[in-house]
Amino acid sequence: MNYEAVIGLEVHVQVKTASKIFTRVGQGYGHPENSLTDPVVLALPGTLPVMNKAALDAIIKAGLMLHCDIAEVCKWDRKNYFYPDSPKNYQISQYDQPICIGGEVEIELPGASRNVMGEHKQIPLTRIHLEEDVGKLSHFANDSLVDYNRAGTPLMEIVSEPAIASAEEAYAYLTALRTMMVYAGISDCDMEKGQMRCDANISIRPVGQTELGVKVELKNLNSISYVRDGIAHEIKRQMAVLKAGGVIVQETRDYDGVAGTSQSLRTKEDAHDYRYFPDPDLMPVRVDDAWKQRLAAECPERPFDKQRRFMTDYDVPYTITSVLVPDRALSDFFEAGVAVAGKDKAKQVANWIINDLLRELSAAGQTLADTKVTPAHLADIVKLVDAGTINSNIAREVFAETFTTGDAPSAVVERKGLKAETNTDELEQWCRDAIAGNEKARTDFLGGKESAINGFKGPVMKASRGKANPKLVDETLRRLLAEMQ
Numbered sequence: 001m002n003y004e005a006v007i008g009l010e011v012h013v014q015v016k017t018a019s020k021i022f023t024r025v026g027q028g029y030g031h032p033e034n035s036l037t038d039p040v041v042l043a044l045p046g047t048l049p050v051m052n053k054a055a056l057d058a059i060i061k062a063g064l065m066l067h068c069d070i071a072e073v074c075k076w077d078r079k080n081y082f083y084p085d086s087p088k089n090y091q092i093s094q095y096d097q098p099i100c101i102g103g104e105v106e107i108e109l110p111g112a113s114r115n116v117m118g119e120h121k122q123i124p125l126t127r128i129h130l131e132e133d134v135g136k137l138s139h140f141a142n143d144s145l146v147d148y149n150r151a152g153t154p155l156m157e158i159v160s161e162p163a164i165a166s167a168e169e170a171y172a173y174l175t176a177l178r179t180m181m182v183y184a185g186i187s188d189c190d191m192e193k194g195q196m197r198c199d200a201n202i203s204i205r206p207v208g209q210t211e212l213g214v215k216v217e218l219k220n221l222n223s224i225s226y227v228r229d230g231i232a233h234e235i236k237r238q239m240a241v242l243k244a245g246g247v248i249v250q251e252t253r254d255y256d257g258v259a260g261t262s263q264s265l266r267t268k269e270d271a272h273d274y275r276y277f278p279d280p281d282l283m284p285v286r287v288d289d290a291w292k293q294r295l296a297a298e299c300p301e302r303p304f305d306k307q308r309r310f311m312t313d314y315d316v317p318y319t320i321t322s323v324l325v326p327d328r329a330l331s332d333f334f335e336a337g338v339a340v341a342g343k344d345k346a347k348q349v350a351n352w353i354i355n356d357l358l359r360e361l362s363a364a365g366q367t368l369a370d371t372k373v374t375p376a377h378l379a380d381i382v383k384l385v386d387a388g389t390i391n392s393n394i395a396r397e398v399f400a401e402t403f404t405t406g407d408a409p410s411a412v413v414e415r416k417g418l419k420a421e422t423n424t425d426e427l428e429q430w431c432r433d434a435i436a437g438n439e440k441a442r443t444d445f446l447g448g449k450e451s452a453i454n455g456f457k458g459p460v461m462k463a464s465r466g467k468a469n470p471k472l473v474d475e476t477l478r479r480l481l482a483e484m485q
């Protein structure tokens with residue numbers, strides 16, 4: 001029998017706000033243990049939560065980016081459980097009235113090769129709700145330590161429908177989701193810092209069956225690659241169980257990304273009853289149109305929409321757009337360059353960014369934010385090359401100088417006297433010398449071997465100390481050779 005996999009992902013994303021979700025103490029990663037706490041975080045008697053509107057703004061934005069319906073009214077519920085990561089013995093979350101309903105995540109599957117755009121698909125979402133993150137426990141041989149710095153950090157839970165078909169699709173889903181959240185400034189989604197965390201629910205069923213199989217939930221998937229590997233491993237495991245005549249039991253498993261193995265944590269029988277009920281300390285939230293419209297205006301263009309626009313409007317190849325677009329600052333830099341250079345020069349501007357700017361940045365250990373190169377510099381250098389003022393070899397040199405000094409390319413050309421040799425008499429003499437100096441190439445060319453012309457170009461370039469305009473050299477050589485025929 002043939003089986004197919006069905007996957008649903010629950011993704012937790014920490015929202016990047018200045019303060020925590022229900023109190024004014026700051027949030028962050030890497031601070032001394034228990035330094036980001038206050039009476040509300042520690043649930044001291046008499047404290048009450050106060051809603052942080054910035055966290056609501058962020059989740060509404062996320063919902064708008066992902067085409068969700070934003071509920072007119074949503075409310076807060078207590079998820080009750082007893083564990084030291086939550087000093088209140090409950091977590092404030094949203095149960096039956098989440099803020100975002102439905103929606104979808106556009107994903108791109110791997111193409112036939114790196115240069116080819118892969119298939120795009122929409123993965124439907126069930127909901128997105130907002131809750132507070134909990135504290136972190138560290139277990140040692142004889143004791144366990146609790147750090148409440150993370151407790152109360154606003155946390156979105158993005159729940160997909162069971163509609164992801166493979167480990168590759170799950171990988172693409174998380175990549176797309178992360179790019180989108182970073183684009184909108186909602187979260188940095190650094191999985192190593194726990195800013196994005198994912199649980200994967202996996203079942204298999206005979207192909208053609210509509211009813212879902214029994215799901216297994218994988219936890220502790222702390223990188224996007226581990227999610228992919230963990231899912232692939234789990235699908236194989238379930239197939240093997242069924243093939244051997246066994247049954248899948250509903251359980252939660254822990255996946256060890258390093259070892260590539262998983263083990264059962266708990267089965268359905270141990271499932272919690274969270275006794276959800278509305279939190280009496282918090283009012284429901286009503287989101288009106290004006291609020292939604294304010295945030296819609298702040299939402300950036302979706303990355304895949306931008307990529308399609310770059311390809312159709314600017315005629316930039318897919319491979320280049322897939323480097324430019326995932327980095328919002330880089331794509332803004334590109335568009336600023338195009339705005340100066342003109343739309344018809346977009347491809348050249350993009351090439352300077354991809355081939356030269358990125359190379360120089362990585363060699364210098366810098367990021368785009370540090371660079372002295374401006375979008376106008378790129379437009380300048382494209383213009384210099386197009387006008388034949390400098391050839392592309394010299395342009396590389398000029399760019400490197402602009403990169404280190406921040407001087408405009410035309411200023412560098414001026415200062416270093418790098419203008420292409422336009423003295424045609426001198427150029428013509430160099431060409432004559434080159435032809436005279438290579439008898440064989442001359443006979444070959446005159447005998448019809450087109451490529452033999454290249455044999456003269458090296459000596460001409462050398463004579464001009466690299467400054468000759470290659471187009472002009474080519475033209476002059478052809479004219480002189482034609483005269484000899």
Ligand SMILES: Nc1ncnc2c1ncn2[C@@H]1O[C@H](COP(=O)(O)OP(=O)(O)OP(=O)(O)O)[C@@H](O)[C@H]1O
Nearest residue numbers: 006007008009010160161162201202203212213215
């Ligand atoms: N049979 C199934 N096979 C694969 N995925 C499933 C199946 N049934 C449900 N899912 C997925 O499992 C996830 C369920 O998440 P949800 O938060 O609704 O419930 P939960 O996991 O029971 O709750 P908790 O938040 O406490 O983990 C969804 O992403 C859903 O698409």
Ligand SMILES: [Mg+2]
Nearest residue numbers: 010157159199
């Ligand atoms: Mg859940």
Ligand SMILES: [Mg+2]
Nearest residue numbers: 010199201217
């Ligand atoms: Mg779950």
